[in-house]
Amino acid sequence: MELRLSVLLSACLLLALVGPAGARKGRCPRKQSCDQCIRAGPECAWCNHPDITGPRCNTEERLVQAGCVRDLYNPRGGLLSVTNESRWEARTRADQAVQATVVRLTLRPGVVQSALLTLPRDRQTTREVTLESSPTPQHLNITFNHTGNPWVIQVNVEATHCPPENGSWAVTITPKGFAQLLELQITSECACQCTQRPPAPSPSCGGRGSLECGRCACDAPYAGGRCQRRRWAPGPTTHRGDGRCRQSPDALEECSGRGTCEEGFCICRERTDPSQRYTGHYCECSNFNCPHADGRMCGGQGRCACGRCVCDEGWTHEACDCSTDAGPCTGPDRNICSNRGTCRCGRCVCEEPFQGVRCENSPFTG
Incomplete structure (x- = not known):
C-alpha cells in the first residue's frame, strides 16, 4: 500500500500518540457476558458491581446513573510503549542499517487511535514523499492525512471488528528512499479483564461460587443470584412464613414489601428507573428516598x-x-461574625442588637 504526500523530506521520524480520534455511537444490546458487551460497539460498557439493577451492558452514562462508578469497565485502547532501535533490513540491493521506531498499542474496535509522524525541518526542499505499508490484516484500517503542518502527518489506526482469535499484528510503514521505518505492533482489546481472573469463592456469592464480572458463577448444586438455592433440594424453593425474610417478628411483609423471598434470601425488586434501587438483606434500603x-x-x-x-x-x-465553610462569615480582620455572632451554614446569626452580613453594624456607633 502506498500513499504519496507533498511534505518536507527528513532524516528522522518521531511518533507521538494523539489519542482516540473518534468512536461510533449507537445503542447497546442486552448482552449476556462482558466480552459480548465490549464487542458490541465502542459505546458499550460493562458494570462489574454485584448489586447493580438493570442491564449490565449499557452506555457509560447510563451505568453511572445506575450507581456503577468504580466497577465500570469501558476500555478505549491506547499506547503501551514507544522504543527506538537500530536494525538491519534487506533493501533493494543489499542489507542496510535502518532506524526503527517501534510502537506497541491496543485497539478497542471502533475507536480510532491517532499518531503523529513528525518530519524535522532539517531540509529546505519540498517534494513528494511516498509512504509504503506492509500488508495489513483485514480487521485493521490505517489511514494518513495532513494536520495543517507540512512537517507533520497524522497516522490513524482502527480495528473494525474483533478477529476470530486474539493475537497481535505488526504493520510496517516506510518512507520510500530513506533508511528508516515505523513499526506498529497492534493488539485488539476484545476480552474483559474480569473473565481472565481465576475463580475464587466470594462472600457476595455466599462462599458457594465465584464472582465473575459482577455475577455469581455458582458451584454445584447451588443456584440463584447469590447462590442461595440448592438445585436438588426437595420441596419448594421458596419458603414463606418462616421469618427469615422479615426484618422483625412483627413485620407484616417479607422483604419489606420490595422483593421476593427465596430460600431465606430476599431478591429485591427492580425499579423502572435503573438509577433507583433497593438494597439490604431485607430490601429495607433505597438510594432515592432521602430528604x-x-x-x-x-x-x-x-x-x-x-x-x-x-x-x-x-x-x-x-x-x-x-x-461548613466559614469564609462568608469571616471579615478582613479574620474575626468570625465580628465576634458578635455565630456562623451557621455559611451565614452569621448576630447577637442582639448587632446587624449586618458579618454583624459589623452596631446601633451604638454613628
Missing part, C-alpha cells in the same frame, strides 16, 4: 444511602444543605 433541599435530593451535595443523606465534604445536615 430534598432546593428541589434536589440531598441538596445536590451528597448521595442517598438507605434513606439517609451522606453529605459531600464541606456540607452537613439531613439534606446536606448546610455549608
